[in-house]
Amino acid sequence: KDFLEVLISLRNPNRDSCEDVSAWSHWGLVQVPLSVRDIPQLRKAYSELSLNSGQLGIDDVANIHPDLFENSYVQIGTKVVMEQDSAAAQQYSRRGCPTGLRADLWALILNSTNQPQDKTHYEQLKAGVIQHDLLVDNLIYKDVKLTASNDDYYFVFEDFLYQVLLCFSRDTAVLEHFKYNSATPPKSFILVGEEEHVVVYPPNGVIPFHGFSMYVAPLCFLYNEPSTLYNIFREMYIRYFFRLHSISSSTSGIVSLCLQFERLLQTHLPQLFYHLRQIGAQPLRIAFKWMVRAFSGYLSTDQLLLLWDRILGYDSLEVVAVLAAAVFAFRAENLMEVTSLASAEAVLADLSTLKVMPLIQIFLFATAV
Known part of the structure; x- marks a missing residue:
């Protein structure tokens, strides 16, 4: 919540608030003038998700004979894994990864080979x-206890989460991502003799926050070897997840995702947006927690992994904002009836039954533009 307030307060000092004021610019909470894609542009960028393309998450669960799509798609995936072609794996992932191949495909996309030196x-x-206890260890213990340990899907992975996150907090290799991150790692002072020295603390430069362990938890379904799990998570973090809790102008950054979410709703569901705004239930206040965690802990695991397939396939978190808007579109009828923030949150409290790909497809490709 505090982080959302920071994002809401962001303003561009070089821009006069009187300039270029459109009707909906004051509707939303995010007031930073960043460029985000509208539905026609998204359709072009995400053409592989169109209604004409076979998708895992749709065509494998519908009453369609596996020979028509699934079997041949799995064969192609097997070939991609055998070829060890990272670019092909990324392209393939755009239409979803078969459960049996997902771990290998993700490792390929992330170039995480788990060599002896990695182990x-x-x-x-x-x-x-x-050897050493760190103060942040307590934050990790507390977060795992409060989140993953209470989750029906992830409580069994508690030990794995400790193994990964405690090691992660001490990994100075993670500091590399600050070269392309607008944030700076927190510093501390240590006394060496009589001299004070500045050091990065924690050693990886990342202070875990509430829900941080949920970035790791879904990966436990794919990797049962701790060093492999660790390397995959670290790659996922330094490519994608850090963007969800740092301020930047990146199209995958949390600011752009919030703005994209609001714009999609304002443009395609203006009545709903206006209604929720009028009753004090700004949509972003509800959807923000989903986006910060990339929906981890909110969707059922199989659906979450299908969503993350597309994040890796398109090398972008943009699809997270699209899904958040699609959820509102799906529940629009019920949301139009609510009269308070509490009742709006109640309508959207349980996302565990939602199917990700049909929602995204319908929102992107069956919405009138």
């Missing part, structure tokens, strides 16, 4: 965990 690095980090 050694993980063992060194583990030794560091055993």
Whole structure:
């Protein structure tokens, strides 16, 4: 919530608020003039998700004979894995990864090969965990207890989460992502003799926040070997997840995602947006928690992994904002009846029964423009 307030307060100091004021610019909470794509542009960018393309998450669960799509699609996936072609794996992932191939395909896309040196690095980090306690360890313990341990899908992975997150907090290789991140790592001071030295603390430069462990939890379904799980998570974090809690102008950054979500609703569901705004239930206040976690902990795991397939396939978090808007569109009829923020939140409290790909497809390709 506090982070959302920061995003809402962002303004461009070079822009006069009187300039270029359109009807809906004051409707939404995010007032930063960033360029975000509308539905025609999204259709072009996400053409593989169109109604004419076979999709895992739709065509494998409908009453369609597997010979018509699924079997041949799995064969292509097997070939991609055998070829060890990262670019092909990324392209393939755009239409979803078969459950049996997902772990290998994601590792290919992320170029995470888990070589002997990677395993050694993980063992060194583990030794560091055993040797030294850090203050942030308590934050990790608390977060896992409050989130994953209480989740029907993820409570069994509690030990895995500790293994990954405690090592992650000590991994100085994570600092590399600050080269392309607008944030700066937090600093601390240590006394060496009589001299004070500035050090990054925690060593990886990332202070875990509430829900942080949910970035790792879904990956536990794919990787049962701790060093592999660790390397995949680290790659996912330094490519994607850090953008969900740092301010930037990136199209995958949380500011752009919030703006994109609001614009999509304002443009295609203006009555709903206006109604929710009037009753004090700004849509972003409800959807923000979904987007910050990339829907982890809100969707059922199989659906979440289908969503993350597309994040990896398109190398973008944009689809997260699209799904958030699609959820509102799906529940629009009920939301038009609500009269308070609490009742709007109640309508959207349980997303575990939702099917990701039909929602995204209908919103992107069956919405009148």
